[in-house]
Every structure is written in structure tokens, then in C-alpha cells.
């Protein structure tokens with residue numbers, strides 16, 4: 001790990017001012033940043049510790065029923081907040097399907113949004129990687145790319161965004177609140193992560209020194225509380241990143257879907273909102289045929305970026321499965337294996 | 353640049369003069385404070401061998417910078433027993449054969465203590481396995497580990513019930 005200066009600002013404006021110096025990075029829990037610093041992928045010369053900034057660790061309910069979540073709220077605290085889990089169950093399920101209990105206890109909301117790709121070549125400083133070193137090439141393109149993107153990729157980068165949390169957030173129209181040297185602004189989560197195009201090194205819409213202050217979920221997103229799921233296919237049951245995942249949320253009135261939301265994870269450099277699929281479901285009955293048609297729309301533009309054509313079919317199936325489970329209803333209690341399409345003891349584990 | 357960091361470690365207040373902000377909590381414990389019970393497996397958050405409690409919550413000490421922990425309360429495996437009396441989780445691991453080589457065990461035990469405190473597992477082995485998934489056991493002692501966590505949880509709940517009665 002390279003040497004760095006450690007700065008502990010007392011408030012947001014001090015933090016933003018400190019981060020404006022070139023080579024600075026914000027430190028939240030450090031579960032992604034420290035890991036990348038140890039392997040030489042991130043080499044900040046100044047760490048700005050944001051763990052003690054006042055006011056960033058609160059979950060605040062808005063008068064209209066929406067919620068504002070401070071950037072330093074820990075992943076586990078949000079997932080286990082009873083009102084949050086009841087109101088936005090797919091988000092809680094996604095959080096609990098990520099990483100491990102230890103990591104969720106530390107990891108923050110802001111850090112989760114900002115986590116970097118798990119592409120192996122990105123993490124290996126001996127490999128060519130446009131995202132890490134612009135213009136150096138992309139070793140994944142003709143390398144080990146089973147788990148890489150199938151939508152929204154370019155010849156310059158085929159990496160995926162690894163967050164589970166961000167997938168239901170994209171489906172539910174979450175908004176990110178930012179504060180930077182130019183003041184405050186907010187942007188839809190859907191526009192926060194960028195597709196690679198010719199500039200994969202520009203991973204998010206965050207400007208230099210901008211700080212994520214909070215995340216908001218609008219009151220309208222609560223209408224899906226009774227029919228919302230997150231499903232995540234992994235190469236082992238737990239403590240693994242998604243191969244493909246899907247967040248599905250339905251509002252069903254008198255046997256007809258009035259509103260639908262669908263987003264897919266681990267198939268692109270951003271959480272993939274499937275608006276055409278959603279539109280195809282509005283007014284339809286919640287049937288296998290309707291869900292299969294919707295999933296078809298969601299992946300209509302998919303094409304393999306390498307050895308990963310199988311992910312297109314898997315993503316289609318996980319989307320159908322998530323929609324079926326959402327239609328069946330949000331479980332009374334969080335499943336023993338959150339977001340898992342498998343259960344080793346069927347039935348027995350659904351009641352805590 | 354030197355930082356002065358106050359920590360409570362296993363109940364003892366300590367002031368750490370940090371000459372280099374790169375020190376992780378794991379390296380502080382093992383290399384500077386001679387508390388080698390906490391193990392280093394991967395050093396990247398992927399195995400759980402380094403699990404300790406910080407302010408009562410289990411975390412991976414390998415991915416935590418001491419510089420950002422000023423004022424924190426840290427509990428490690430060394431601080432778990434009460435003199436010669438084992439903590440119920442320690443006793444349950446012995447009783448249920450929750451280990452073979454023992455390398456992952458301090459992390460497993462600290463993780464189990466955290467899990468029981470969190471209170472989300474109930475008596476469901478599936479939930480225990482899921483919530484212990486952040487601790488890898490190279491020897492595959494998972495069956496015994498799950499039994500030990502369930503047993504310790506029961507013993508601790510019974511004790512709490514008796515104390516309340």
C-alpha cells in the first residue's frame with residue numbers, strides 16, 4: 001500500500017474542501033477502498049475520513065412516506081430497520097444477499113454505490129485495463145470473461161457493476177443527493193453509474209470531490225411493498241457476487257398488474273432498468289406468459305461480450321422467476337437465504 | 353505524521369501512537385499488541401479469520417483502518433473468557449467439535465458472538481449457516497460450527513431467562 005495522509009474533517013464542507021486536493025479519496029468503512037489499496041489498484045495520496053461527519057448516519061422518514069438514508073448508514077442497519085424492510089422489502093433483501101454479515105455491519109450506503117467492478121483484470125495491475133489505466137486496452141475482451149457484461153458494454157470495457165443494493169434502487173427510482181465544491185445537487189440513481197462507451201474510467205456521474213450525502217426512495221415506491229422480491233444467482237449459496245440478479249416489484253389490483261418495476265443486476269456496468277418490460281406488464285394479468293414476454297423485452301438487446309452467452313438465458317430466467325415470486329407476494333418474514341433461488345430445507349426455513 | 357488513537361481493547365483503555373496511518377486493526381492487534389489470537393487468512397475480507405467486535409458489532413479487522421477507529425471499543429478472542437471460565441460460545445465449540453485445525457476458530461467464535469447479539473438467527477440452522485457464511489473453514493467443520501452456535505445461543509438465552517426470573 002502506498003503512503004498517504006490521513007485527514008479527519010469535522011463537517012461536510014471541510015470534507016469537500018479537503019477532497020478538492022488532487023489525489024484525495026473519501027474513506028467510508030474501507031471494505032472496498034482498502035482492499036484495492038492493498039493490491040495497488042487505488043493509490044490515493046490523501047484519505048478523507050468521512051466516518052465521523054455529523055448527520056450522515058440517519059434514516060429519516062419524510063412526511064409523504066418516502067425515506068432519506070444518510071450516506072454513512074451501514075448496510076445491515078438499513079436492512080434490519082423494521083419500517084424500511086416492511087416498506088421496501090426488495091431493497092432489504094438485496095442488502096442481506098450481499099457480502100457477509102461482518103462486511104454488511106461495516107459497509108456504508110455511499111460506499112456500496114461507489115464500489116468498483118470485480119473484473120479480475122481491473123484488480124491485476126499487470127494486466128491491460130482501460131478502466132484502471134485509460135488507453136491501455138482491455139485484457140478481459142479476449143480473456144476470462146464468463147461473468148462479464150451482456151448489455152451496454154463496448155470494445156473498451158465489458159465489466160459489470162457488482163452491487164446488489166443498486167438493483168432494486170434503480171427499479172424504485174431512488175435519488176442520490178450530492179454535495180461538492182459547486183454546491184448541492186441530486187441525480188436519479190439510474191443515471192449515477194455510467195456505461196463504458198469510450199471512457200470506461202468515468203465510472204459514475206460524481207464530479208471530483210463530490211460527496212454522496214444521502215439517498216432517497218420516493219413515497220410512490222412503497223406501493224410495491226406487498227409484491228416485491230430480489231433474486232440473485234450465485235456460484236455458491238452465500239458470500240458471493242451475483243452471476244445474474246433481478247429486482248421485481250408489482251402492484252396488483254383485482255388480479256391485474258397496475259404498475260410493474262424490473263431491474264437486472266450483474267449484466268452491465270450499471271444496474272439495468274427494464275422499462276419496456278415494465279410497460280408490457282402494465283394492465284396484464286400476472287401470468288407466466290406475461291412474465292416471459294417481459295423478460296424477453298428486458299434482454300432484447302443483449303449480446304455476449306465473450307464466453308458469456310449463457311448469462312443472457314440465465315438473466316431471462318432469473319427475471320421471470322423474480323416476477324413470479326413477486327406476484328406470489330412478499331414473504332411474511334425475510335427468507336432464511338435472502339434472494340436465493342434455492343433453499344436447502346424447503347418450507348422449514350420460512351418462519352423465523 | 354503521527355496520530356494518537358484511543359481504543360479500549362478487551363476492556364483496557366489503550367493509547368496508540370500511530371506513526372503510519374496504513375495500519376489495519378488486524379495488524380495492530382497481531383504485530384504491535386501481541387494479540388495473535390485474531391488470525392490473518394486472506395487479508396481481503398474474503399475469509400472471516402480476522403473477525404473481531406468493534407463497538408459490539410462483528411467486522412473484518414483486516415479491512416478496517418486504526419486511524420479511523422479513534423474512541424472505539426474492540427473485543428478480541430483474548431477478551432472473551434472470564435478468567436478460567438470459558439464464554440458459552442467457546443464451551444459450545446469444544447462440546448460440538450466445531451473445529452479441526454483451529455485456524456478459523458477465533459474468527460468463527462467472535463462471529464458467533466456477534467451473530468447471537470444481533471438476534472436474527474432464531475433457532476433455525478439455515479439462518480445460522482447463512483449468517484455465519486462470512487467465516488470460511490478450510491477443514492469443513494461446518495456441521496459442528498452450526499451445532500455450536502445453536503447450542504451457545506440456547507445456553508445464553510436460558511441464562512438470560514433465569515437472570516430475569
Ligand SMILES: Cc1cc2nc3c(=O)[nH]c(=O)nc-3n(C[C@H](O)[C@H](O)[C@H](O)COP(=O)(O)OP(=O)(O)OC[C@H]3O[C@@H](n4cnc5c(N)ncnc54)[C@H](O)[C@@H]3O)c2cc1C
Nearest residue numbers: 028029030031032033098099108110111112114164212397
Ligand atoms: C469479500 C467481499 C464480498 C462482497 N460481496 C458483495 C456482494 O455480494 N454484493 C455487493 O453488493 N457488495 C459486495 N461487496 C462489496 C461491499 O458491498 C462494498 O465493499 C461496500 O459496500 C463498500 O462500502 P464501504 O463503506 O466500505 O466503502 P469504502 O471502501 O470506504 O469506499 C468505496 C469507494 O467509495 C467511495 N466513497 C465511499 N463513501 C462515499 C461517499 N459518501 N461519497 C463519495 N464517495 C464515497 C470511496 O472513496 C471509495 O472509492 C463485497 C465486498 C467484499 C470485500
Ligand code: SF4
Nearest residue numbers: 119121129138157158
Ligand atoms: S472489462 Fe473493463 S475493467 Fe475489465 S479489463 Fe476490460 S477495461 Fe478493465
Ligand code: FES
Nearest residue numbers: 393394395400414
Ligand atoms: S483476513 Fe480478514 S477476512 Fe480474511
Ligand code: FES
Nearest residue numbers: 452454489490491
Ligand atoms: S478448523 Fe481448520 S480452518 Fe476451520
